[in-house]
Each structure stands twice: as structure tokens, then as C-alpha cells.
Amino acid sequence: MTTTEPAGPPPRRGRGRPGYDQAAILRAAVELFNRKGYDATSMGDLAKELGLTKPAIYHHVTSKEQLLGQALDDALDELTAAVTAASGEAADRTAHERLREVVRRSVEVLVAHQPAVTLLLRVRGNSEVELAALERRRWLDDRLAALVADAVAEGALRDDVPPTLVSRLLFGMVNSLVEWYRPDGSYDRAMVADAVTAIAFDGLARHAS
Amino acid sequence: MTTTEPAGPPPRRGRGRPGYDQAAILRAAVELFNRKGYDATSMGDLAKELGLTKPAIYHHVTSKEQLLGQALDDALDELTAAVTAASGEAADRTAHERLREVVRRSVEVLVAHQPAVTLLLRVRGNSEVELAALERRRWLDDRLAALVADAVAEGALRDDVPPTLVSRLLFGMVNSLVEWYRPDGSYDRAMVADAVTAIAFDGLARHAS
DNA sequence: CCTACCGATCGGTAGG
DNA sequence: CCTACCGATCGGTAGG
Known part of the structure; x- marks a missing residue:
């Protein structure tokens, strides 16, 4: 990670003019x-x-498109790390446990890297850079769908809805965070992650317990 | 509604040149x-x-922006009708029942008017037309949030997550439909509406029953 | 000679 | 409904 200074006037370096990196x-x-x-x-x-x-x-900077590409790569690197960290190395954990962890980690990435992820979720494929990003994104979606399918096959998730549909709705909910989440808003990261996980797995209805 | 012909070559009208309306x-x-x-x-x-x-x-057509405005108005008219039809005239139905109906109707509008709604959900507020659409959209979001709050107050929905957060996640899931739903795909309208309602209210976890 | 920039303008294309 | 264009602005680069 690079040093993340709060937004504001450009830092003065040495005795030259103000400079941006x-x-x-x-x-x-x-x-x-x-x-x-x-x-x-x-x-x-x-x-x-x-x-x-x-x-x-x-x-x-060499071009406008390069700026886009770097942001998209940032977002994709983070999401890929989240998915592989949680879904890899099966063996000792159920698919259901790994899915819950992927959801939680995804929420955390969305919140921590919201600007880049927001950009990623809006890409339309209008250039080579965008098409490459869409391909990496599709790879992630496939991994997530496979994980959901495993959790269904395991008997942990409901089987009255097709797994691909479950996957799309689940991550549609997760991804919708970028539309409204504000780091300075009322909800902190953990609260949002808890809410998403609770609603996704247990539903909105009041518990029987 | 205007006549909806399948996409294809422009219809011939009378003996003139091919014409679009x-x-x-x-x-x-x-x-x-x-x-x-x-x-x-x-x-x-x-x-x-x-x-x-x-x-x-x-x-x-008078301008590019006019085309955008018409599509956004179409989408907003349909969504407004869905929300007012289901959430108005309280009295004889619980907030929980009305919320379920709003979710179902919203899914149906998204599927039936997907192109216009997709456009609406991507609006950034870059012009007067877009700002007006965002304002109408905010009005809808407020109605939905109020309905969720009523259902929580009623005791029908879980109260461990703030109602505004519940509302955002619920309709985030619903709205995510526009990203992948294809009318000629594997899922028909009713199936998607059922899946969304089931997952939203009862969760992904397998039922105890 | 380096860095960090500026005023001016390039070839093309936008909506109209 | 076309050919022929406009004022302006686009992403990107020239010399200094």
C-alpha cells in the first residue's frame, strides 16, 4: 500500500513546486x-x-485509459485475493463456511476499496482495457457460483432455487453496497458485513428462536 | 403502451421509404x-x-437528452405505479404483506421494463434530466424505506439491523437483476420473483422445516 | 541536466 | 430524409 494522505492540497516536496504523484x-x-x-x-x-x-x-500519466485500467486492476486484485483466500484450500472447511467468509471478505473489500470497485462494477466493455477487466470479473463470478453450488450440494443451502441464481442475487446484494455506502456514514464496516451476512443467510424475517 | 414489434428491419409504411417512429x-x-x-x-x-x-x-427526436429523459420517465412511471399500488391503502393489510408485494411487483417491473430501468439505475446526475430522475428515484427509495420501517415496527422483520440498511440491501438485491437478467434466459419472470422473495425473507440457509 | 510544469495547439469527433 | 457543414470540445502532445 502507498501512503494514504487525506485529500487536500498537494504536498510540498523539497523547495520545488507543489507536486502530485x-x-x-x-x-x-x-x-x-x-x-x-x-x-x-x-x-x-x-x-x-x-x-x-x-x-x-x-x-x-500516459493516458486516460491507463488510469481506468489501473483502478480496475486494483479492484480486481483485491477481489481476487478475497475470493482465493476464502475459497481455496478446501479440505478442512465446509463450502458453507467458505462461502460465508467470501461474503464477509467481499464486503470488506467493497468498503475498503469502494471507489475502484464501483468503477469495476460499471464497466461496459467499451475498450480493450474494459474487456480485459470483464474477463477477470467473469472468472471471479464463476468461482463464486461454484462455491454456492458446492454449498447447496453439501446440503447447507436451500435447493429450491438454482445455485447460479442464488449466486447472482447474493453477490448482487453485496455489490449494491457501492451505490450507497459512505465511509463517513452511520454504518461501520463490521456492522455492514454482519448485516449482509445475517440477511443473506437467515433472511429478513424475524427468527423463530 | 405503443405496439411492441420484435426488433428487425424498419416497417414499411405506405409507399414511402422505410420509416421509424x-x-x-x-x-x-x-x-x-x-x-x-x-x-x-x-x-x-x-x-x-x-x-x-x-x-x-x-x-x-429533438435531442439525445430527450431520448434519455423519456426512457427514465418510463422506468420511473412503472416503478412508481408498482410502489403506490402495493404500499398505498394500508388499513386492511400488514406492512409485511405490503412489503412482500412491493418486492414482487418491483421484480416484475424490472423484468418487463429492464432496458429503461437499467438506464435509470446508472444515472449519475450529469444534467437537469438526470437530476430530475434522481429526485423521483429518491422519493421511491424513501417510500420503500418507510415500508420496511413499518414492517420492523410491526414485529414482522428482524430488528437487529437498522431498517434503512435493510431497505438498501433488499432493494440492492432486487435492482441487481438488471445486471444479468435476460428475458430469453433460463429463468422466467415468476421464477425470479419467487427466488428473490424467498431468499430475501427466509434467507439462503436450508429451512428447519 | 533534472523535475515539474505552462501556453498553445494538434488531428478528430461530438451534438446539432 | 440527405449532403454539407457549424461552434465547441475531446484526448493527447508540441516546443520551451
Whole structure:
């Protein structure tokens, strides 16, 4: 991880002019891409946001698409780590246990890396970069669907709904976090992870217990 | 409702040239907006899709933004009807019953009007048209959250998760349908509505019964 | 000579 | 419904 300073004026380095590094530009770009949409955001918008000129941005970055690609790779790396950490090395744990852990870890990644994941979930496949991201995302979806299928086969989950449908609805709920979650809002990370897990596995209805 | 002909070559009207009407152009536009994103779709793309020239499109349509606004209004009208039909006229039904019906009706609207609703769910607020749509959408979200709160207060739903959080996760799951549902796919409308309702209220876990 | 930038403008394309 | 265009703005780069 790079140092994550709070947003604000560019840090002064040495006695030169204020300077941004690649990471700071990427953060600002992702924030803008999410607020306005990738295509609706111009490099001029990004420059204005940073208080730079457009050419100054190209001193740090090779293209708009590269910024997108890096954000998507960040999100995909985190999600892949979450899925492989929880779903790999079966043996000693049931599919049901691994699925619960994947859900919890996914929520944590969504919350911790919300901007990048939000961008990922909106990708349409309009370029090579986007198509590559969609392919990695499909791989993740397949892993998750397989895990759900295992948990159903194991007898831990209801079998009156097709596993692929269960998987889509479950991770549809998880992914919907990016639409409203705000790190400074009323709910902290653990609370959201608990709520998602509880509702997904036990339902909204009041418990019989 | 206008006549909904299957997609295909433009219908011949009388002895003139092949002609599109506003509704046909709107359908094609919404399909493109969803496939590539609104901003990434040019009016030239739409013209090519329809086999027309760009100016020919402007014979039927006043602006790109107007096409967006009409699609968003369609989606919002349908969703508003679903919510008011199910949640209004309380008296004889519990909040829990009304909530279940809203969920079911919402799923049906999403499936029946998927292209327009998909567009709605991706709106970022980049223009007056989009801001107006977001405002109507917020009104719907508030109605849904109130209904969930009533059902919790009634004792029908679990009270260990804040009602606003429950509402967001529940309709996050419902709305995620637009990301993958295909009318020609393996699941029909009723099956999806049943699955969503069952999973949402009773959870993924196998029943004790 | 480096870094971090600027004013101006490139070739193309947007909506209309 | 087309050919022929407009004002503006796009992502990206020139020299200094």
C-alpha cells in the first residue's frame, strides 16, 4: 500500500513546486470517474480538480485509459485475493463456511476499496482495457457460483432455487453496497458485513428462536 | 403502451421509404445506451444502428437528452405505479404483506421494463434530466424505506439491523437483476420473483422445516 | 541536466 | 430524409 494522505492540497516536496504523484492523480481520477462517469469526465475536468493544467497531468500519466485500467486492476486484485483466500484450500472447511467468509471478505473489500470497485462494477466493455477487466470479473463470478453450488450440494443451502441464481442475487446484494455506502456514514464496516451476512443467510424475517 | 414489434428491419409504411417512429428510435437508443453507456453512445452510433443518417434521427427526436429523459420517465412511471399500488391503502393489510408485494411487483417491473430501468439505475446526475430522475428515484427509495420501517415496527422483520440498511440491501438485491437478467434466459419472470422473495425473507440457509 | 510544469495547439469527433 | 457543414470540445502532445 502507498501512503494514504487525506485529500487536500498537494504536498510540498523539497523547495520545488507543489507536486502530485501518480497515486494521487489516480485517486482523484477514480473519484471523478465515479461521480460523473468515465466518458463524461474529461482530462480537463481532472486537471481542474487538481489545480493543474492538462499537460501537467500527462507528465505523470500516459493516458486516460491507463488510469481506468489501473483502478480496475486494483479492484480486481483485491477481489481476487478475497475470493482465493476464502475459497481455496478446501479440505478442512465446509463450502458453507467458505462461502460465508467470501461474503464477509467481499464486503470488506467493497468498503475498503469502494471507489475502484464501483468503477469495476460499471464497466461496459467499451475498450480493450474494459474487456480485459470483464474477463477477470467473469472468472471471479464463476468461482463464486461454484462455491454456492458446492454449498447447496453439501446440503447447507436451500435447493429450491438454482445455485447460479442464488449466486447472482447474493453477490448482487453485496455489490449494491457501492451505490450507497459512505465511509463517513452511520454504518461501520463490521456492522455492514454482519448485516449482509445475517440477511443473506437467515433472511429478513424475524427468527423463530 | 405503443405496439411492441420484435426488433428487425424498419416497417414499411405506405409507399414511402422505410420509416421509424419515435418509439422505435427510443427502443434502439435505450439498448445502445445500456450496451455502451449514455456518454459513450453518439447519435452517429444510433443512426448507424438504425441504418439512417444522423440528421434523419433529428427528424424524429429533438435531442439525445430527450431520448434519455423519456426512457427514465418510463422506468420511473412503472416503478412508481408498482410502489403506490402495493404500499398505498394500508388499513386492511400488514406492512409485511405490503412489503412482500412491493418486492414482487418491483421484480416484475424490472423484468418487463429492464432496458429503461437499467438506464435509470446508472444515472449519475450529469444534467437537469438526470437530476430530475434522481429526485423521483429518491422519493421511491424513501417510500420503500418507510415500508420496511413499518414492517420492523410491526414485529414482522428482524430488528437487529437498522431498517434503512435493510431497505438498501433488499432493494440492492432486487435492482441487481438488471445486471444479468435476460428475458430469453433460463429463468422466467415468476421464477425470479419467487427466488428473490424467498431468499430475501427466509434467507439462503436450508429451512428447519 | 533534472523535475515539474505552462501556453498553445494538434488531428478528430461530438451534438446539432 | 440527405449532403454539407457549424461552434465547441475531446484526448493527447508540441516546443520551451
